[in-house]
Amino acid sequence: xxxxxxxxxxxxxxxxxxxxxxxxxxxxxxxxxxxxxxxxxxxxxxxxxxxxxxxxxxxxxxxxxxxxxxxxxxxxxxxxxxxxxxxxxxxxxxxxxxxxxxxxxxxxxxxxxxxxxxxxx
Numbered sequence: 001x002x003x004x005x006x007x008x009x010x011x012x013x014x015x016x017x018x019x020x021x022x023x024x025x026x027x028x029x030x031x032x033x034x035x036x037x038x039x040x041x042x043x044x045x046x047x048x049x050x051x052x053x054x055x056x057x058x059x060x061x062x063x064x065x066x067x068x069x070x071x072x073x074x075x076x077x078x079x080x081x082x083x084x085x086x087x088x089x090x091x092x093x094x095x096x097x098x099x100x101x102x103x104x105x106x107x108x109x110x111x112x113x114x115x116x117x118x119x120x121x
Contacts, residue, residue: 002120003027007037007060008052008081013104017050017081020108024121034058038066045072048120050111051098053082053089061096068097077118081106 004026006017018028029046031037035058037049049067053060060080067073079100080093090101100114115121 001025001027002048003029003046004048004050005029005031005037005040005046005076006050007031007034007055007063008050009033009055010052013052013081017106017111020111021050023108024112024115026120034060034063034066037063038070041067041073041076042070046076048077048079048115048118051078051080051082053080053084053093061092064093064096064098077120079114079118 004021006014006028008014009032014030021028029040031040033055051060064078077099079102080098081102081104083104085103093101099118102110102114
């Protein structure tokens with residue numbers, strides 16, 4: 001079973017994402033911010049990360065840059081899931097190592113399509 005770390009400071013978003021991803025046969029863990037996510041990854045690297053941009057303590061983009069520097073940090077597929085939808089944010093995310101980018105709000109069809117597109121399903 002593939003694993004996904006859902007990183008978002010919103011409990012509701014984490015809950016919705018968990019429900020959808022578990023329905024797609026993912027084992028799901030959650031992190032409340034980038035620091036929490038990085039700690040989790042250093043302990044157990046997931047197959048994928050569903051990542052918010054705007055979070056306290058460590059933002060999604062800061063987390064992604066740190067993740068990609070760590071041993072094995074190039075392996076997880078990272079899908080940004082955020083309200084930041086301008087080309088500058090998208091380009092910055094892709095240059096930092098994101099594999100895909102989706103906008104909030106999302107639904108099961110969008111998540112399934114993106115995770116299929118990157119080869120996780």
